[in-house]
Each structure stands twice: as C-alpha cells, then as structure tokens.
Amino acid sequence: MSKSSLQQLVDAGQSPWLDNIDRRLLKDGGLAKLIADGDITGVTSNPTIFNNAIGGSRIYDETIQPMALAGNDPESIFYQLAIEDIRQAADLFRPIYDQTNGADGYVSLEVSPKLARSTKKTVEEAKRLWKLLNRPNVMIKIPATLQGLPAITAVIAEGINVNVTLIFSIERYQAVAEAYIRGLEKRVKAKKPIDHIASCASFFVSRIDTKVDGQLRKIVEAGGSNSKLASELMGKAAVSTCKTVFGIFEETFASERFQKLAAKGGRIQRTLWASTSMKNPAYRDVLYVESLIGANTINTMPPGTVKAFKDHGQVGKGANEGKAEAAKVLADLPKAGIDMMEVSAQLEDEGVKSFIASYKELLKTIDKRSKEFRKSMGNLAVPVENAIKALKEKDFVARMENKDASLWTMDPAGQKEIGIRLGWLAAPAKGAAIIESIKPLLAECKEEGMSRILLLGMGGSSLGVETMSLILGTGEAGMELKILDMTNPDQVLAAAHWASLKKTLFFVGSKSGSTSESNAFMDYFWEKAQKTLGKKAGRHFIAITDPETSLSKVAEERGFRKVLLSDPEVGGRYSALTMFGLAPSVLMGQDTDKLLETALSMSELCSSSTPIERNPGIMLGAFIAAGVLKGKDKVTLITDPELAAFGPWVEQLIAESSGKNGKGIVPVDAEPKLDFYSTDRVFVYLRLNGKNERRAAKARRAGHPLLVLPWNSGYDLGGAFVQWEVATTAACCLMGVNPFDQPDVQESKVRTKQLTDAYLKDGKLNMGSPIWENEVAAIYGDHLNGIDSAKSLSDVLSVFLKQVQIGDYVGVNAYVPRNDRTMNEFTKFRSAITKKTVTPTTLGYGPRFQHSTGQLHKGGANNGLFIEITAEPSADAEIPGWKMPFSVLEAAQALGDFDTLQSRKRRVIRIHFKKPFGRGMLPEIK
Numbered sequence: 013m014s015k016s017s018l019q020q021l022v023d024a025g026q027s028p029w030l031d032n033i034d035r036r037l038l039k040d041g042g043l044a045k046l047i048a049d050g051d052i053t054g055v056t057s058n059p060t061i062f063n064n065a066i067g068g069s070r071i072y073d074e075t076i077q078p079m080a081l082a083g084n085d086p087e088s089i090f091y092q093l094a095i096e097d098i099r100q101a102a103d104l105f106r107p108i109y110d111q112t113n114g115a116d117g118y119v120s121l122e123v124s125p126k127l128a129r130s131t132k133k134t135v136e137e138a139k140r141l142w143k144l145l146n147r148p149n150v151m152i153k154i155p156a157t158l159q160g161l162p163a164i165t166a167v168i169a170e171g172i173n174v175n176v177t178l179i180f181s182i183e184r185y186q187a188v189a190e191a192y193i194r195g196l197e198k199r200v201k202a203k204k205p206i207d208h209i210a211s212c213a214s215f216f217v218s219r220i221d222t223k224v225d226g227q228l229r230k231i232v233e234a235g236g237s238n239s240k241l242a243s244e245l246m247g248k249a250a251v252s253t254c255k256t257v258f259g260i261f262e263e264t265f266a267s268e269r270f271q272k273l274a275a276k277g278g279r280i281q282r283t284l285w286a287s288t289s290m291k292n293p294a295y296r297d298v299l300y301v302e303s304l305i306g307a308n309t310i311n312t313m314p315p316g317t318v319k320a321f322k323d324h325g326q327v328g329k330g331a332n333e334g335k336a337e338a339a340k341v342l343a344d345l346p347k348a349g350i351d352m353m354e355v356s357a358q359l360e361d362e363g364v365k366s367f368i369a370s371y372k373e374l375l376k377t378i379d380k381r382s383k384e385f386r387k388s389m390g391n392l393a394v395p396v397e398n399a400i401k402a403l404k405e406k407d408f409v410a411r412m413e414n415k416d417a418s419l420w421t422m423d424p425a426g427q428k429e430i431g432i433r434l435g436w437l438a439a440p441a442k443g444a445a446i447i448e449s450i451k452p453l454l455a456e457c458k459e460e461g462m463s464r465i466l467l468l469g470m471g472g473s474s475l476g477v478e479t480m481s482l483i484l485g486t487g488e489a490g491m492e493l494k495i496l497d498m499t500n501p502d503q504v505l506a507a508a509h510w511a512s513l514k515k516t517l518f519f520v521g522s523k524s525g526s527t528s529e530s531n532a533f534m535d536y537f538w539e540k541a542q543k544t545l546g547k548k549a550g551r552h553f554i555a556i557t558d559p560e561t562s563l564s565k566v567a568e569e570r571g572f573r574k575v576l577l578s579d580p581e582v583g584g585r586y587s588a589l590t591m592f593g594l595a596p597s598v599l600m601g602q603d604t605d606k607l608l609e610t611a612l613s614m615s616e617l618c619s620s621s622t623p624i625e626r627n628p629g630i631m632l633g634a635f636i637a638a639g640v641l642k643g644k645d646k647v648t649l650i651t652d653p654e655l656a657a658f659g660p661w662v663e664q665l666i667a668e669s670s671g672k673n674g675k676g677i678v679p680v681d682a683e684p685k686l687d688f689y690s691t692d693r694v695f696v697y698l699r700l701n702g703k704n705e706r707r708a709a710k711a712r713r714a715g716h717p718l719l720v721l722p723w724n725s726g727y728d729l730g731g732a733f734v735q736w737e738v739a740t741t742a743a744c745c746l747m748g749v750n751p752f753d754q755p756d757v758q759e760s761k762v763r764t765k766q767l768t769d770a771y772l773k774d775g776k777l778n779m780g781s782p783i784w785e786n787e788v789a790a791i792y793g794d795h796l797n798g799i800d801s802a803k804s805l806s807d808v809l810s811v812f813l814k815q816v817q818i819g820d821y822v823g824v825n826a827y828v829p830r831n832d833r834t835m836n837e838f839t840k841f842r843s844a845i846t847k848k849t850v851t852p853t854t855l856g857y858g859p860r861f862q863h864s865t866g867q868l869h870k871g872g873a874n875n876g877l878f879i880e881i882t883a884e885p886s887a888d889a890e891i892p893g894w895k896m897p898f899s900v901l902e903a904a905q906a907l908g909d910f911d912t913l914q915s916r917k918r919r920v921i922r923i924h925f926k927k928p929f930g931r932g933m934l935p936e937i938k
C-alpha cells in the first residue's frame with residue numbers, strides 16, 4: 013500500500029501532530045485511530061482548544077461534578093480535567109515515544125496564559141504541571157514573551173520538556189533557541205544529564221498572513237505608490253518568515269556551540285509550525301503544510317487540516333525551497349510599508365490576550381456547571397463538601413487500601429474480620445485471569461448441548477449476576493441465564509419448567525456454602541438431574557464457593573463439573589467483580605473485558621493515586637452520608653428503564669452494609685411515580701438516555717438533593733459496582749458502622765431453623781394466632797389499638813399505618829412469587845401507601861430480601877413499619893432429603909423473620925391470604 017501524504021511527511025523528517033484535544037476523541041477511540049492509522053505522532057493543546065472542548069459537550073461533567081461538590085474552584089477543576097486528558101493522550105502516544113527513543117510522541121499542555129508576563133510564576137507552574145502529569149512524553153507550553161524567555165531556560169535547566177508557544181518573529185525565534193541552548197548548558201554545567209530533554213519552538217504561521225494581509229489590503233485600497241508591491245506581497249509574509257526561520261534553525265543547531273551539547277546527548281529543539289490551518293479561503297487550504305516541510309520539524313494541524321492534507325497534500329521540498337525568494341519578500345515588506353516588528357509585537361499581545369480570553373471563558377463555563385451541580389444538592393451542598401473534607405482528613409482512601417480497619421470500628425473482632433474483607437478493592441485487577449480461565453468452559457458446555465444456566469444462590473451470590481444478566485443481556489454466543497433465589501414453590505416450579513435438564517447448567521453459588529436456600533435448590537435440581545441424566549448429572553453442575561466449605565465437599569462427592577473457588581477475602585455483597593459475577597458473565601457471552609475495563613478505570617479514579625476530590629466513589633459516599641447525618645436517610649434511586657436492574661444490587665450493598673447498631677441507610681428502589689416526597693430523602697438518578705430525566709428534575713425542583721450519575725452504556729456497570737462499593741464503605745466510615753458484617757441476619761435463620769425442627773417433629777408449623785381475620789385473610793402481630801372495630805382488611809391497614817411518624821418508611825415484605833404481575837400489584841400498593849402517609853416504601857420478596865435489606869430492617873434504626881405478606885401456595889414441591897416441601901421452608905422463613913422483627917420491637921404485621929396470592933387481593937389504603 014502506498015504511503016499516505018501524512019506518512020510521507022514523517023519520511024521527510026516532519027512530525028504531523030494534531031492541534032486539538034477533546035475528551036470525546038479520547039473516549040470514542042478517535043485519537044487512537046489517528047495514531048493507529050499513522051496519521052499523527054503527537055498532540056498540542058492550548059486554552060482555546062480546551063475552551064472549545066469543554067464548552068462543546070457535557071463530557072467533562074464527570075470531572076467537574078465531584079470536584080465542584082468537593083468545593084474546588086474552577087481553575088483547579090480545569091487543571092484536573094486537563095491533566096486527565098493530557099495523561100490519557102500521552103499514554104496513547106507512549107509507544108511512539110518509546111519506539112523513536114524519545115524523538116516523537118509528545119503531548120503539550122500550556123501554563124495558564126495569565127502568567128505569560130511573569131517569569132517566576134511561569135517557572136513554578138511549569139514545574140507543578142510537569143510533576144502532576146508525571147509522564148516523560150509531555151511538554152509544558154511556555155509563551156515566548158520577554159518574561160517567558162528566562163522561564164524557558166530555567167525550566168529546561170530543571171530537566172522539563174518545553175514547547176515554546178506564541179512565536180511571531182525571526183528575532184524572537186532566535187531568542188527562543190538561545191534560551192533553550194542556555195538551559196541545556198546550565199544543566200551540563202551542573203553535571204546533570206540532558207539526553208532526555210525534548211523541546212520545540214512553535215512558530216505561529218497563519219496569524220502572520222492574517223495580520224499582514226490586512227495591512228497590505230489597506231495599502232492596496234489606498235492606491236498609493238506602494239499599492240502594486242503590496243498587492244504582490246499578499247499571502248507571502250508568513251511562509252517567507254518561516255522559511256527564513258527554518259534557515260536560522262538549521263544553522264543554530266549545526267553550530268559548534270550546539271554540537272558540544274549534542275555530543276552529550278542534547279536534542280535539537282525542533283521547529284513546530286503552529287497556526288497552520290488556512291484562514292483565508294482564497295488560498296490553498298494546505299499551503300502552510302506543503303510550504304514548510306523540513307527535517308526535524310513538526311506541523312501541528314487541526315483536524316480539518318489533517319484531513320485535507322491526507323486527502324490532497326503534496327510532499328515536495330517544502331521549507332528548503334525558495335529561501336532566496338523568501339528573503340526578497342521580507343526585504344520588500346518594509347518597502348511596501350509593513351513593519352514586521354510591529355506586526356509581531358501586536359500578534360504577541362493579541363495572542364496572549366486571546367488565550368486569556370479563552371481561559372476566562374472556560375473558567376466561566378466550569379463555574380456555571382459547578383454551580384448547577386452544587387445547586388442540585390439542595391440544602392446538602394455544604395454538608396457534602398464537609399463530608400468529602402472529613403474523608404480527606406481521615407486519609408480514607410489510602411487507609412482503606414492499607415486495610416486500616418479502625419476507619420470503621422475499634423472492636424477487635426470486627427477489625428479482624430475487616431482484615432479479610434477488603435479483597436474487592438483488587439478484584440478488577442484480578443478479573444482478567446478469571447475471565448481467561450472461564451472462557452473454555454463456555455465452549456465446552458455449548459458443545460455438550462447446554463444453552464441455559466440456572467443460578468441458585470442468595471444475596472451477594474446472585475444479585476450481581478442478576479443485574480448483569482438484565483442490563484447486559486445474553487451475548488450472541490452466550491448461554492441464557494436465570495436466577496432462582498426464592499423458596500416460593502411456584503417460583504421453584506417455574507424455574508424447573510424453564511431449566512430443561514439436558515440444556516441447563518446449574519450454578520450453585522454460595523460463599524459460605526451453608527445457605528439453606530441455595531442448598532435446598534441444589535438438592536432439588538440434583539435429584540431431578542440424576543433421574544433424567546443419570547451419571548451425566550454432575551456435568552450439569554458447577555459450584556462457586558470459598559475453599560473448604562461444605563458445598564465444595566458435596567460438589568466433589570457428587571462429581572460436579574467444576575468447583576470454582578471464590579476469593580475468601582471478599583464478602584458476598586462486594587463480590588460482583590470476582591468469580592461470582594465474572595464466571596456467569598463470561599458464560600452469558602457478555603463482553604466481560606469491556607465490563608472490566610470500566611471497573612478498572614473506576615478503580616483508578618477511586619484509588620489514592622487520584623485526588624480525593626475527583627474520586628466518584630467518595631463523592632457518592634459523601635452525598636449519602638451527608639444525607640443520613642442530616643436526617644435524610646432514604647436514598648431514593650431513579651434509573652432510566654434500561655438500568656432498573658441495578659437497584660436490587662444496590663439495595664443489598666447499602667442496606668446490609670450500613671443497617672446496624674441502630675443506624676442505617678434506607679435504599680428506596682423501584683418506587684412508583686409520586687407527586688410529592690417527604691423531606692427525609694436524597695435522590696440518585698442513574699442516567700443512561702434521559703427517559704426519566706423529568707422525574708429526577710421534579711425531585712430537584714422540589715428542593716430534594718439529587719445526584720445524577722451518568723452512564724454511557726450498560727457496560728458502565730463494571731465501574732458502577734466499584735463506585736457504589738467505595739461509596740458505601742466511605743458513607744459507613746462517616747456513620748461509624750462496620751460495612752463488612754451482617755450481625756442481625758443470623759437471628760432469623762436461627763428462628764427459621766427452630767420452626768422447621770418443630771415441623772419435622774410435629775408435622776406442622778406453628779403459625780401463631782391471628783389478631784384479626786375474615787374469610788380472605790388473617791392478620792398476625794401485636795395487638796393494635798383500634799383493630800377490634802376494623803371491618804375490612806383496609807381498616808386493619810389504616811389502623812396499622814396510623815403508627816407512621818415523620819422519618820419512617822414502610823417495608824412490604826412479600827412471600828409470594830416474584831413476577832411482573834405481582835410487581836404491578838405491589839407498585840399500586842406502594843403508591844397508595846405513600847399517597848396516604850407521605851412515607852417512602854420499599855418492597856422485598858421473601859426470602860430474597862432477608863439476604864439483602866433484612867439486615868437493615870432488624871439492625872438499623874427503628875423507623876421501619878413492616879407489612880409481611882404470606883399466602884397459601886398454589887402448588888408445592890418436596891425438597892429431597894429435607895422431609896419438607898418448599899412451602900414449609902418458605903413459611904418458616906417468613907415466620908422466623910417476622911418473629912425476629914417483633915423481638916426487635918419493630919412495628920410489624922403479617923397478612924396471610926387464605927388463597928394463593930393474586931390480582932386485586934391487596935387491600936385498598938383508605
């Protein structure tokens with residue numbers, strides 16, 4: 013394939029650079045493609061470029077939002093976002109830098125144009141940016157003002173790469189080359205190495221023609237004696253000046269003086285032709301590229317010029333041609349009445365001013381957006397800022413990375429446990445190995461005719477996977493997946509109906525290996541599989557569990573296809589990006605690499621290598637904690653419909669992590685649309701496409717604190733897992749709770765066990781005595797004032813809901829099949845409750861919620877009223893070897909949890925329907 017004209021430039025010794033940076037180009041792979049296609053070998057930026065990029069899209073909000081909420085001023089926000097872009101670009105060019113041994117592959121960032129007239133401040137700023145960027149292939153841009161010249165020498169002497177900008181005259185170019193050489197000489201004198209230092213001198217081409225042509229035009233129009241000459245000189249000043257500069261450049265760097273430096277590894281300060289887009293449409297659009305080709309030079313072109321040159325640019329002799337003619341033009345210009353010294357002085361002044369104007373404008377844009385973000389906090393703006401400051405003072409991130417358990421508890425047992433619960437921080441980094449280990453399994457299973465997976469597991473062992481399956485779907489070559497996490501017989505039978513044995517791979521997921529639901533499901537499907545598949549049954553089963561659990565032993569005994577070991581240092585609700593989530597994701601044929609990519613970048617942002625003010629996990633955690641500490645403990649999740657499945661995962665994470673010691677964050681998920689909200693809430697809106705924007709905006713307009721978290725695609729799920737995990741642990745730190753245990757879950761399990769033991773002995777479950785009943789339902793619970801006069805279920809609920817106080821929430825805990833139909837019923841029910849009481853509601857299906865929000869119900873603040881719903885089963889299924897059917901296990905779980913809530917003095921009633929649960933059975937709320 014013949015070389016493109018851009019590649020021919022490289023052969024001629026000139027580097028084509030891109031005179032543009034924009035986060036969109038970094039994110040959408042545009043810059044990577046230009047590099048891969050061999051079109052460009054470096055990038056330059058300036059305040060105008062950043063102003064256009066920031067003003068032209070909302071992509072920088074991801075940086076502006078956390079920093080604004082942390083109270084940063086626009087200038088520090090700008091440098092943070094510029095540093096992120098420049099670093100990312102520099103990393104893309106790093107291979108070129110390495111291959112060319114540091115000759116090419118640079119990205120430039122300019123010091124604030126406001127410093128252009130101060131040597132000292134420019135030097136300080138250049139040093140600061142260089143340190144922050146922390147990349148060998150970046151250059152700091154310093155203006156070639158009179159005050160900039162000594163700064164160039166000083167910064168080069170510090171060993172920092174410099175791109176000298178805003179050069180408009182031959183004389184100033186010479187001074188720039190001198191400043192560079194002096195800097196190198198200083199270093200040599202100080203016996204410091206110079207071989208790694210790179211520099212370029214940016215001569216601004218088109219602006220010279222624009223100004224000179226303007227003056228020439230006036231002379232022509234005046235029609236005096238100079239008018240003919242002036243007319244002949246139009247469009248020649250810039251290129252002629254540059255060709256002369258090029259000659260001086262060649263001489264300077266061939267000089268004996270420089271050769272001494274070259275012998276020590278000193279590099280030529282390359283001439284960079286900047287401002288090379290054509291401003292006058294009457295001239296050839298690639299004039300400032302074609303005319304200025306030369307060895308050891310750079311031409312930085314905006315995207316349009318890159319495209320045009322690639323399309324029709326010609327690589328000829330360029331800068332080496334017509335030097336005599338150029339000298340003549342320069343000699344004629346004064347004759348025609350042009351004072352080039354005056355021109356360059358004006359251009360420099362205008363150049364500095366225009367960069368200052370761009371800079372001010374970009375700061376204004378950032379300021380405006382910062383204010384919007386802070387406004388969205390309602391009356392939490394200051395508390396959120398303070399919460400971030402508190403986390404910074406505690407050095408939260410670094411201490412968490414160092415497993416410092418005292419961030420959350422001083423209790424020695426709690427601290428010991430935390431020591432083995434922070435493994436999730438490293439999960440994204442370990443993910444690639446897990447993915448690779450699972451890939452062959454997908455091919456094997458499919459070859460054996462399996463196309464479905466039924467995941468049997470509770471809480472953290474299934475909610476992450478459920479979220480992945482519903483948000484990302486099944487990939488083209490993947491297996492379809494469903495979850496079973498309900499002991500309701502109808503639900504079990506529906507799963508069995510779906511999971512035809514020959515086609516299905518059963519995944520038993522349990523970290524502890526001892527979760528009774530997971531074991532009951534396993535025993536149920538194992539017996540079925542054995543009956544149908546005989547000796548091949550084991551091939552259809554995989555267990556994921558910690559090393560040495562009872563489940564791992566059973567799996568070995570039964571000859572399961574595989575026992576996938578989970579990371580013992582990661583707790584269930586933090587395990588989405590470990591074997592628990594990644595193995596099913598690979599098998600569903602999802603782009604697991606992409607999922608991990610977003611997780612890894614979020615991990616980096618949430619690590620101690622990023623300023624805490626930019627940390628999205630800290631921002632979210634501070635927002636939640638600030639709310640809780642101000643009495644707004646209900647975190648209401650609004651999502652665009654495609655992200656709705658994220659809710660149940662978040663519910664477990666925040667409720668089970670924070671809901672203990674009488675404190676807690678109440679997650680409010682999948683709430684029906686409401687017109688009015690109580691003031692004890694904060695809102696988080698997961699925005700993908702804005703379908704629910706109006707709903708979120710409504711909450712904000714009503715003054716409720718709202719944090720918008722934008723997603724670009726479902727694959728941002730990887731990052732979201734990390735962000736919410738960090739947020740939860742940060743919020744818990746500020747609340748003073750240990751986010752890694754679940755001390756109040758056990759009691760329900762014990763009570764359930766007592767009930768099933770009694771059932772095994774007596775052949776029946778002790779359901780207790782109702783406090784009210786009619787032909788449809790029986791009510792259980794502590795006596796309620798007024799219940800005796802209740803004539804209907806609605807009356808009973810009215811009596812019960814009379815207990816609601818400001819700051820409460822109503823939890824509906826339903827032991828009925830979980831499907832769209834029941835969900836609809838409960839949505840209406842929730843809506844009616846809130847309309848009546850103004851209280852937020854939650855919905856949990858039992859026993860699933862026991863492994864999620866159940867901890868909060870029992871261990872959190874006593875601000876929940878619980879309506880437990882049970883019903884007669886419409887069918888049943890025996891659990892092999894358990895001597896009981898699923899209906900009994902389910903009922904015992906409902907009763908066990910109910911008893912525990914009562915024992916914790918929670919306001920709770922149980923409605924038991926005497927028929928299987930169905931449409932229209934839930935009472936009206938009066």
Ligand SMILES: O=P(O)(O)OC[C@H]1O[C@](O)(CO)[C@@H](O)[C@@H]1O
Nearest residue numbers: 471472473522523524527584863
């Ligand atoms: O993975 P396991 O050990 O079966 O636990 C499932 C779930 O049960 C809980 O321990 C609560 O009972 C959760 O924390 C956990 O995610």
Ligand SMILES: O=C[C@H](O)[C@H](O)COP(=O)(O)O
Nearest residue numbers: 031056057058219286287288
């Ligand atoms: O980055 C380099 C310069 O700032 C840039 O080339 C200036 O170009 P302009 O004169 O087209 O604004």
